[in-house]
Amino acid sequence: MPIAIRAPDANSLLAALPYVDTHMSPDSLEQITLNFGEVIYRSGEPIRHVYFPVDALVSLLTLAEGHQALEVGLVGHEGMLGIPLALGVSNSPASALVIGPGTAWRMTAEKFIQEFDRNKLLQSEVYRYTYDLMVQMTQTAACNRFHQVEARLARWLLMTRDRVRSDKFHLTHDLLANMLGVRRVGVTKAAGSLRLRKLISYNRGEINILDGAGLEAAACHCYQVVKDMHEVAHPREPADIRESSV
């Protein structure tokens, strides 16, 4: 009970609901573990649950005829999965792939819609995040078009660090290539260059950010643009995300 009720704070959207315990039926939010490689949504298929990641990291992917995937959104503790439901659509246009294992809160689509319809605060939080996601998507689109692989890789690593709140995480070049929409070899080359400059280290998927500031310098400005936007849209004290609140 204590954990089940308070821990949603660890997701920014849920944390913004002051009456999360009273306004939501206790059985509607369920804590689960998302495993690496798990596919949460498949493009075009119905959304069965919405997810509010805590530790987990999920990538939204689109496909283009005859090509590999391309990431259009990266969702961690600051967001949620299942936005289309809030827009009155029951299918997911993108696929969602778990690339960082961890915990998340989830809710069935039915419960979410029920709750969403009567909870104004949840609505405003979700719509606000929808806006964030759109900004992230558009910025990423421009970034993918104009910036070089190395800068994009650096940006991506920083975005991941922010979401998993750690300098270390597991991801192979192959998977990164699918996020960035380039060949695996392209990632190997770019990552090698970043490693040579002592900004990161990696070994068989274990990535470690050694020099965050240096990596920011190597990344394109898109990183700051999205980050700034995000912090403006979600002004919040660091202390608000507390594990000690039990």
Added chain:
Amino acid sequence: MPIAIRAPDANSLLAALPYVDTHMSPDSLEQITLNFGEVIYRSGEPIRHVYFPVDALVSLLTLAEGHQALEVGLVGHEGMLGIPLALGVSNSPASALVIGPGTAWRMTAEKFIQEFDRNKLLQSEVYRYTYDLMVQMTQTAACNRFHQVEARLARWLLMTRDRVRSDKFHLTHDLLANMLGVRRVGVTKAAGSLRLRKLISYNRGEINILDGAGLEAAACHCYQVVKDMHEVAHPREPADIRESSV
């Protein structure tokens, strides 16, 4: 009066409101002309009006450091401009440029928010369109990343045709380059190739689609993907959009 009340039908979102005349204050919707080259929104600045295009065609553009613009959305009679307001944000993340002159209905931001808050049907239409826009954005992102200039140009011309409901429209190579995120020379080359194949003709900005089917064959599949999605989301008889309703 007859025009002011009936003509909103020519915009798909307004057309979906059966009681547009009774539920909206008559003074809130204003018919205006959008001129070629007019900038409706500037990135980061407050949204003063929302627009419901009728004939007009508006491009949503993002900028990336040190580069030209890139189109992230194309809005015609099937959509609206000012989506962020519906998401609780008062600034536009993208710039909006009129590339097809024509008429549109507009509303002040204040009036729109007022009306939006109490009109459930308007809400569902706008959110539905927000979803469409997100699909368009993600598909375009993948398209820009993977497909060649010529295919993207073909797709773009077809999208424009659908929105202005005409095979002829005015657009220079220079402007097209900014939409597609390539050099002007790149457009000239691609357009030259399409012309050679008798799919289009053009002269000093006057573009004419000669062979729609052929152009579809030359375009990437992204065109059909977004179109299919759009028609599923907005099932409607062609007769619904009628000019004779005055």
Added chain:
DNA sequence: AGGCAACTGTACGTTATCGCACATACAGCA
């Protein structure tokens, strides 16, 4: 009629990325 600005066409060396093939390195398991 002349001049100017806008639009389009062409050329050319440069570059990032592609596609593919293959080589090396390492972890875990039998």
Added chain:
DNA sequence: TGCTGTATGTGCGATAACGTACAGTTGCCT
């Protein structure tokens, strides 16, 4: 200890698009 699959590194020709420069061409304004 050796095998196998996964992960990473390297090489190389092909190519789409880049940046830049300049030359026509056409519509419009004075």
